[in-house]
Amino acid sequence: MGADPYDRVMDPAAGPPAMRYQVLGPVEVWSSAGERLALGPPMQMRLLAVLMSQPGTAWSIDQLVDELWQGRPPKTAAGNVKTYVWALRRALRTPDVPDPAILAEATGYRLVLDAQTLDSAAFDDLTQRGYHALRQDLCSDALRAFEAALALWRGEPFAGLPGRGVLLSVRARLEEQRSSLLEEVADLHLRAGRHNELIEPLRAQIDGDPLRERPWGQLMVALARAGRRADALATYRRLHRQLSDEVGVEPGPDLQQLHTRILRADRELSTAGARTPEKPTPRIVPRQLPAPPTLFTGRTRELARLTTLLLDDSGPAGTVVVTGTGGVGKTWLALRWAHDSLHHFPDGQLHVDLGGFGTATEEAAPSTVVVRSLLPALGVKPLEIPAEPAAQFALYRSLTADRRLLVLLDNARDAEQVRPLLPGSARCGVIVTSRHTLPGLVAAEGAHPVALDLPSTAEARQLLVRRLGAQRAAAQPAAVDELITRTARLPLALSIVAARAAARPTFPLQAIADDLAVSRGGLAALATDDAATDLRTVLSWSYRLLSADAARLFRQLSLHPAGEISAAAAATLAGAPPHLIRPALDELTLANLLAEQSPNRFRCHDLLRAYGEELTDAHDSAAERRSVRKRVLDHYLCATRAAARLVDPGHQPLDPMPRTAETAQPVFADHRSALAWFTVEQRVLLAAVDDAVAHGFDAHAVQFAQTLTPLLSRLSQWHDLAAVQAIAVTVARRRSVPRAEALAHRDLALAHLQLRRYEAARRHLRDALARYDTIVDRPGQASIHLQLAWVYDIEGNPREALPHAEAALALSSSSDDKRGTAAALNAIGWGHARLDEHVRAISYCERALALHAEVQNRVGEAHTWDSLGFAHQGLGAHPTAAACYRRALALYSDAQDQCGRAETLVRLGDSHRAVGDHDTSRDLWGQALAIFDRLGHPQAEELSERLATAR
Known part of the structure; x- marks a missing residue:
């Protein structure tokens, strides 16, 4: 046997790959054992x-x-x-690869592979x-590299699987690459004089794809x-017939010229071993592209977009504008695509750096570009270049009119700099x-605009791994993430x-990450001696072109708590009405110092x-900066309070609202729009909490x-709630505000309870009750007892929970707190149902429902209907229980309480299973699992195991 094609893309010292993944x-x-x-x-x-x-791309559950x-x-x-993921993880585990290749992400999964182990990556x-x-x-x-790449193919990519979705697009891309590669190999064999050996393989290739002319x-x-001149002419007639019958077109001009040369018995064509002539007459083919970017990774969607826009069935056509902020990789993307698509541009490539953003005081004038770069590249001698710019541009358009060229105009400042440099043919790609x-x-x-955003986290990781090596990156994953x-x-x-x-292979990556942490964003640590790669210098080239208003807003945006901001918040930031700040936002967006990621919402x-x-x-x-920060915090606090009141009408803020004269507030129609x-x-908003503490x-x-x-509770964001309330506990204690501290302990306990940290929840609830020793707040005390009842109930101690629910009822009733009384009645009813005292439970819950x-x-109401369903289920009245659960589900859906909805779905599934309706039960549990999984809820794993057993 010959050498394994994989060996050509591997480091020989690294040994064979542990696993091999094949899609070609x-x-x-x-496995590594074969x-x-x-x-x-x-x-x-x-x-x-x-x-x-x-591989490396994170897929959400919905996408999958x-x-x-x-x-x-x-x-x-x-x-x-x-x-499926669980089963695949088991299938892909081998003795020498114990860790799963499929990693769980926040919302889904991604496959992590070394590029050497995947045949399409090797290809x-x-x-x-x-x-x-x-x-x-x-x-x-x-030729050796191309033939090794083709040797990896075993048939149609993803053979045997339905060709739709992403597999359809990836399959089409791979097959196009393979077809182009076969054509390159044929050209190389022709150059080497192996024409006899090529005849049958080329016929087979044509039979497989008869509409490719090359x-x-x-x-x-x-x-x-x-x-075999007669056979060559017969081949042309066959092609002519096929194109005419199936497509209604004639062969392209290159093939027509080749046909004419064969008719005339061109000596060069009849000479064995001669190079394949590309044109009937010699012509300079410019090759001006800089070298391809060695570190380029990812950008699959953007590369595919360029292919869609610049290539069609008849070849290259059109103009694409790749835009993005400084340093985002616009030139890298353009060069990577250009080098990958060279075979589509047989007449060459032109490249010019227009200097629109750089150290030069003036960008390159179009006439200078044409005279110094483009016309000489197209074979025009210095003495043949016209003196007048208009004539220069006309000559440039004439020379490009019948060619298939790729023109890369890099670093343009405006449209006027580009227009005269557009070629004179729609067959050229720009x-x-x-x-x-x-x-x-x-x-x-x-x-066609192509906006280039920041790469995904997976793509950023690929870039670092490719430069640092998989072994070094895998040994320090936390440092890579921090970088x-x-x-x-x-x-x-x-x-x-x-x-x-x-350059420092012995340095721990964490040391470099620590250097970046010295200043926010690490600009000082990203300085270089080269102005073209020094980040601060590169960014200054865009800033210095801004108007005074836009420059001032750009500076103020750095004081915003987070990198994304609404137009209303930006107006508050600037202390101006929204309609007056819009021109500055537009200017920053046009300069790609800001991105409008959705209408009236921007990101920096x-x-x-x-x-x-x-x-x-x-x-x-300093006074101006503090004023900006306060305006923004006031804006978000007012808006958050308005939203909280609609989501929970019983919510009572601690302190009066701040003055809002300078803020443009969002208006909410109902709780849905608030959520x-x-x-x-x-x-x-979470960043605003940190920002508030950091700046006093x-x-x-x-x-x-x-x-x-x-x-946060309504959306089941328990980790975020825990983080925010931990800050609140510290700050309230520092400010000596007992009620604020008690509420912070209570809400921190709620987060711990949902995250099943029961001892921590009890500790914070005890701390909250201790703070109430110094103040009179019966509804507040009642809320603490309700949560203590909840903790004991979840731990499986309903008898210890019930006294706390009864204490909450006494406190709420004595203060005429109807909301608290209703919640306590429901908690007591639930406690009796948990103790199998279902008739008493129904009595308490019905009183709670009325309140x-x-x-x-x-x-x-939703909580109470759920409790009633549980009590009726305990009595064996399953139809009544199901009706109660469905009333609860409707209310939870209206309130957009996903966690409550999921818990009721589980109990409704239990009710159906109790009467033997296993299909409906599994369906309901599946709906609940999808919610728990999306929320990252601890109950997801338990329910998943239950479903697997039920199946």
Whole structure:
């Protein structure tokens, strides 16, 4: 046997890969011992194929459900996905690879593979090596790499699996790459004079894909060189007939010219071993592209978008504008795509750095570019270049009119700099990169915008791993994660960090991460001696072009608690009405110093904010900066209180509202719109708590924590609630506010309770009761006793829970707190139901239900209907129990209380199972599991095991 193609992409010192994953044919996984692993049923294998199609990419449960069932999932789809993942993890574990390759993410899963173990990645790597050798005219090296890449193929990619969704697009990309590679190999064999050997393989290739013209031309050349001129002409007639009958077109001009040359018995075509002529007359083919970026990883979607926009069935066409902030990787993306697509541009590539953003005082003028770079590259001698710019541009358009060229115009400042440099043919592809969005070019010239955002965390990790080596990165995963966070995933910053780490192979990565932590964002640690790669210098090139208003807003944005901000909050930040601040927002967006990620919502990445903070420290007074911070905190506190009152009408804030004269407040129609706003702003509001503490706004921090409780609870964000309330406990104690401290302890206990940290919950509830010794607040004390009852109940001690529920009832009744009384009555009813005293339970719950309806506490009603269902279920009245549970589900759905809904779904499933309706029971449990899994709830694992047993 010959050498394994995998060996060509591996470090020989690293040894063979532990596992081999294969998609270039039937999907298979092989152990290091050479055994094929059993991957399970078709749907399970399809799930693995989806993960293998984009290794390192995080897939949410919803995305995986869409891929597996294509819009028609069963009700148990989410649960099925978890079951498939569990089975695949077991299948992929071997003695030498004990850790699962499929990792759980916050919302789903991702497959982590070493690139050397996946055949499609090996194919890509070998292909790139071959093209690199070809550009250096090392034909034999290129041929070896190409043939090694093709040897990895065992059939159609993902053979045997339905071709839809992501598998369809990845399969099409791989097959296109393989077809192009076969054509490159044929060209190389023709150059080497192996025309006789090529005839039959080319015929087979044409039979498989008869509408690709390049193999037809190669077959005609091979036949002509083999002395079979008549067969070559017959081949052309066959192609002509096929294209005319099936597509209604004639062969392209290159094939027509080749046909003419064969008719004329061109001597070069009849000479064995001669190079394949590309044109009937010699012509300079420019190759101006800089070298491909060696560290480039990811950007799969953006590369596919460029292919869609720049290539169609007839070849390259169109103009694309790649926009994004400084250092985000616009040039890298353009170069990577250009080098991958060279075969589509046989007439060459032109490249110009227009200098729109850089150290030069002026950007390159179009006439200068044409005279000094483009016309000479197209073969025009200096004395032949016209004197007038208009004539220069006309000559440039004439020379590009009949060519298939790729033109890369890098670093453009505006549309006027680009327009004269657009070629004179729709067959040319043009890529423009710019920090500005160039709307004029999009509107007038029909250019297609491609906005380049920060890479995903997985892509950022791939970049570091590729430079640092998989072994070093795997040994220090926490440091790698911190480097990604500190660099804000900005490719330029990641590259600087990777270069420093690579230059210091013995340094722990954590030491480099610590350097970045010295200043927020680590700008000082990202300085270099080269202005083109020094991050602070690169960012300054964009800032210095801003108007005074936009520059001031850019500085103020660094004082915002988080990297994303609404237009209303930006107006508050600036202390101006929204309509007056909009022009500055638009200017920052056009300059890609800000991204409008959705209507009236903007994002600024961390390193830009760090740069803005340096600027505001230098240009704005301390009093101005504090005023901006207070305005923003007031804005968010007022809005959060308004949302909390709609979600929980019984919510009572600790302190009066701050003055809001300078704030533009959101308006909520109902609790749904309030929760929708909170879902969007949640990360910002949590950051506001930290920001308030960090800058001496203690009162704001405590008020935020108390106001966030009903919102975080409704969305089951227990870890966030615990973090916020831990801050509130510390700050309230520092400020000596006993009631605030008691409430913080109570709400921190609630978070611990939901996270099943029962001892911690009891400790904080005892601390809360101790604070009430110094103040009179019976409703507050009652709420503590209710939570203590809840703790004991969840721990399985309903007899210890019941006295606390009764104490809560006494305290609430004595203070005429109807909401508290209703909650206590329900807690007592639940406690009796847990003790199998179901008739007494129903009596208490019915009293609670009437009070909840009186005070319009719909979530309280939902809790009580759930308790009633549990009591009737205990009596064996399953139809009545099911009706109660469904009333609770309707109320929970209206209130958007997902955790309460999931718990009731479980009990409703139990009720159906008790009467033998196992299918409905499993379906209801599956719905509950999907919710628990999405919330990261501890009950998800227990319910998943129950479902697996039931199945």
